[in-house]
Amino acid sequence: MPNFEAIYSKNANNMRKSVIRELLKLTQQPEIISFAGGLPAPETFPVEDLRQAADRVFTKNPTKALQYGTTEGDADLKAELIKFEERQGVRLGPENLLVVSASQQALDMIPKLLLDPGDYVIAGRPTYVGAIQAIQSYQGRILGIPFSPENDGFDLVELDKRFERAKRDGKKVKYIYVIPDFQNPSGICWSLEKRKALLAFAYKHDLLVVEDSPYREVRFLGEHVPSIYQLDQHGENRGCVVNLKTFSKILVPGARVGWVMAHPDFIAKLVIAKQAMDLCTNVFAQMWLTEYLKTGKIHELIGKTCDNYRVKRNHMVEMLEKHMPKRFDLTWTKPEGGLFLWISLPKYIDTDAMIHKAVAEKVAYVVGSAFYFDEPEHNCMRLNFSYASKEQIEEGIKRLAKVVSEEIAAHEAGPRGQTHPEGM
Numbered sequence: 001m002p003n004f005e006a007i008y009s010k011n012a013n014n015m016r017k018s019v020i021r022e023l024l025k026l027t028q029q030p031e032i033i034s035f036a037g038g039l040p041a042p043e044t045f046p047v048e049d050l051r052q053a054a055d056r057v058f059t060k061n062p063t064k065a066l067q068y069g070t071t072e073g074d075a076d077l078k079a080e081l082i083k084f085e086e087r088q089g090v091r092l093g094p095e096n097l098l099v100v101s102a103s104q105q106a107l108d109m110i111p112k113l114l115l116d117p118g119d120y121v122i123a124g125r126p127t128y129v130g131a132i133q134a135i136q137s138y139q140g141r142i143l144g145i146p147f148s149p150e151n152d153g154f155d156l157v158e159l160d161k162r163f164e165r166a167k168r169d170g171k172k173v174k175y176i177y178v179i180p181d182f183q184n185p186s187g188i189c190w191s192l193e194k195r196k197a198l199l200a201f202a203y204k205h206d207l208l209v210v211e212d213s214p215y216r217e218v219r220f221l222g223e224h225v226p227s228i229y230q231l232d233q234h235g236e237n238r239g240c241v242v243n244l245k246t247f248s249k250i251l252v253p254g255a256r257v258g259w260v261m262a263h264p265d266f267i268a269k270l271v272i273a274k275q276a277m278d279l280c281t282n283v284f285a286q287m288w289l290t291e292y293l294k295t296g297k298i299h300e301l302i303g304k305t306c307d308n309y310r311v312k313r314n315h316m317v318e319m320l321e322k323h324m325p326k327r328f329d330l331t332w333t334k335p336e337g338g339l340f341l342w343i344s345l346p347k348y349i350d351t352d353a354m355i356h357k358a359v360a361e362k363v364a365y366v367v368g369s370a371f372y373f374d375e376p377e378h379n380c381m382r383l384n385f386s387y388a389s390k391e392q393i394e395e396g397i398k399r400l401a402k403v404v405s406e407e408i409a410a411h412e413a414g415p416r417g418q419t420h421p422e423g424m
């Protein structure tokens with residue numbers, strides 16, 4: 001065997017395993033109730049409609065579906081995407097669109113195009129682990145910005161302070177990465193004011209905004225807020241926002257199809273990056289989803305998916321209220337969309353250590369520390385509410401509340417009963 005370690009590139013040595021993917025292996029025993037993954041509810045998958053759409057592809061144009069396609073993406077799919085976005089008030093031409101192998105591919109292409117080793121990306125603390133992995137794999141660094149206590153976006157004072165300090169220290173910031181709609185992991189949705197303020201900040205400092213919106217359509221409560229991409233388009237239209245979308249949370253993740261909306265010049269550069277990666281997105285999958293989109297059923301499907309997740313989210317919040325110890329330092333977000341909520345626990349609880357106890361009690365979560373790229377917080381966790389059934393949510397939260405109550409009781413019993421001293 002060659003000495004692989006000796007020949008890996010600097011980029012490869014910067015690649016980090018996804019803690020979540022590792023954790024998922026641990027939680028795949030059948031008796032475990034897992035709130036760990038980010039899986040959409042399988043009962044929302046329109047299996048029969050998709051089977052019929054696949055049949056139509058094979059009946060109408062099988063050889064096209066089995067051939068290489070263009071890197072930019074299938075023209076018919078782009079036409080459907082333009083209609084889909086138009087319903088939400090987004091104006092697009094095909095030159096503003098790139099079809100990708102779901103949004104994770106775009107999350108990898110963007111730092112590949114923009115970052116030289118040591119360059120910085122502004123991102124929330126915490127943020128999506130797949131974006132952190134991609135940035136770090138190109139030797140990029142992250143300038144972390146905390147969220148405001150109102151859970152409505154970045155703490156803008158900290159944004160200014162940290163950016164100015166970074167500039168003074170000679171750090172080169174290349175872009176801002178945000179998930180304004182029901183962020184993974186926290187479930188936070190940015191207010192209109194904060195979106196406008198972030199765009200103004202990007203204009204002022206001439207920065208690109210990468211707006212990652214996999215959960216945008218998955219709003220089950222409250223009012224729709226324009227995307228930062230839309231705010232730019234309907235405002236000064238400087239073309240400094242790149243918006244990533246995907247079918248993963250509104251249809252099926254297994255199709256691995258997503259799209260990027262951006263200024264045509266940036267799309268052209270992304271096309272070149274994509275050529276070296278996979279030549280084109282799976283042609284069959286593109287034509288298959290196009291056939292499905294032509295039925296117009298996606299809008300009803302999204303409505304039903306949102307109804308399903310509203311019930312599950314409400315149930316999880318209700319169960320947390322019922323079973324978790326009632327304390328000022330034990331709180332959770334109450335998202336109006338998306339797939340996740342975020343629990344903050346007393347400072348002395350280390351959820352990395354507690355996961356083993358939770359798994360022993362047959363319940364799993366994702367450790368909060370996985371979503372930090374610097375000085376991780378250890379007293380938090382992400383729970384997914386889309387995948388488990390209502391019954392599993394009830395039972396799983398009871399089990400989790402028992403584990404948390406025992407941690408608190410052990411701490412309160414004093415140093416002898418304490419498993420994780422304060423500050424860990």
Ligand SMILES: Cc1ncc(COP(=O)(O)O)c(C=O)c1O
Pocket residue numbers: 038101102103104105107128130179184212214245246247248253257258
């Ligand atoms: C914020 C965020 N971005 C991107 C992705 C990747 O999604 P996909 O590649 O399936 O489109 C995910 C997946 O969970 C996510 O949560």
